[in-house]
Amino acid sequence: MKRILIALVGCVGAAWIVAGAQAQGPAYPMPPGLGQGSQGLPAACSKATPKMSITRASFDRVKRTTSILAPISTLASGMVQIELLGGGRVTEFSAPVDSERGRIRATRGIDEAQARASTAILTIRYPGDEDTRAQTLRLRAALRAAKLSSKRPTISPSGQLDVAGAISRLARGMVRVQLEWVNGSDGSIGVLERQAKVGARAPGRWGVRSQLPPNVLKQIANRCSSLHSYVLYTGYGALLMRGEMRAFQVMPAP
Numbered sequence: 001m002k003r004i005l006i007a008l009v010g011c012v013g014a015a016w017i018v019a020g021a022q023a024q025g026p027a028y029p030m031p032p033g034l035g036q037g038s039q040g041l042p043a044a045c046s047k048a049t050p051k052m053s054i055t056r057a058s059f060d061r062v063k064r065t066t067s068i069l070a071p072i073s074t075l076a077s078g079m080v081q082i083e084l085l086g087g088g089r090v091t092e093f094s095a096p097v098d099s100e101r102g103r104i105r106a107t108r109g110i111d112e113a114q115a116r117a118s119t120a121i122l123t124i125r126y127p128g129d130e131d132t133r134a135q136t137l138r139l140r141a142a143l144r145a146a147k148l149s150s151k152r153p154t155i156s157p158s159g160q161l162d163v164a165g166a167i168s169r170l171a172r173g174m175v176r177v178q179l180e181w182v183n184g185s186d187g188s189i190g191v192l193e194r195q196a197k198v199g200a201r202a203p204g205r206w207g208v209r210s211q212l213p214p215n216v217l218k219q220i221a222n223r224c225s226s227l228h229s230y231v232l233y234t235g236y237g238a239l240l241m242r243g244e245m246r247a248f249q250v251m252p253a254p
Contacts, residue, residue, distance in 0.1 A: 006186045047126070055071065056242075068106045079127075080096075103183045120140070139234045149165045153231075179193075229248045
């Protein structure tokens with residue numbers, strides 16, 4: 001369904017929350033106190049993260065289509081709702097979760113105005129199911145790839161977060177690194193974000209090195225889920241560069 005926009009979107013917000021690698025990652029040294037979670041866990045602890053991320057959100061001006069490829073946990077099922085906001089229009093549609101392949105894949109026709117703009121704000125909403133939590137992803141869909149890459153984030157024994165990677169030399173702005181876990185005390189979602197300026201270290205490079213606060217380390221120690229990291233670049237509208245996201249498991253569930 002398409003309809004005229006009433007309000008204009010000024011910028012792309014951070015995507016919340018995107019997610020993780022399909023295979024369990026290697027073990028890393030555990031910071032002091034990062035051990036087993038608490039007993040008597042709330043019901044929310046039994047649901048897995050959907051691990052939704054995105055590798056492609058592109059436009060084809062000639063065919064007037066947009067193409068989306070978003071990895072997701074093989075535990076996820078059902079449908080996602082997708083919205084493209086750009087070119088003075090909103091395009092909305094749904095797409096199935098391919099549980100066997102662990103992905104959401106869709107190609108959709110768009111109107112002339114959106115095709116001509118060749119960029120839009122993409123929102124994917126996964127409502128969750130009986131064993132998987134809900135999740136929303138938001139970034140820029142556009143013509144040009146950002147070529148985002150990342151090493152697997154690590155947390156040192158002293159509690160220092162380290163992660164670095166590469167991106168197109170034309171990219172501008174920030175790469176966001178998000179950590180997500182479920183608190184064992186009440187089932188709430190814990191989130192921490194750090195940012196890295198693109199090109200601050202060298203052209204086409206980015207990196208984060210940050211000491212995690214004691215209260216965050218305590219929450220991670222008492223988590224009742226795996227600890228995931230989501231590396232996100234929301235895009236660069238001036239060069240029609242799309243957003244991309246990568247996801248990793250940092251620590252398994254206790």
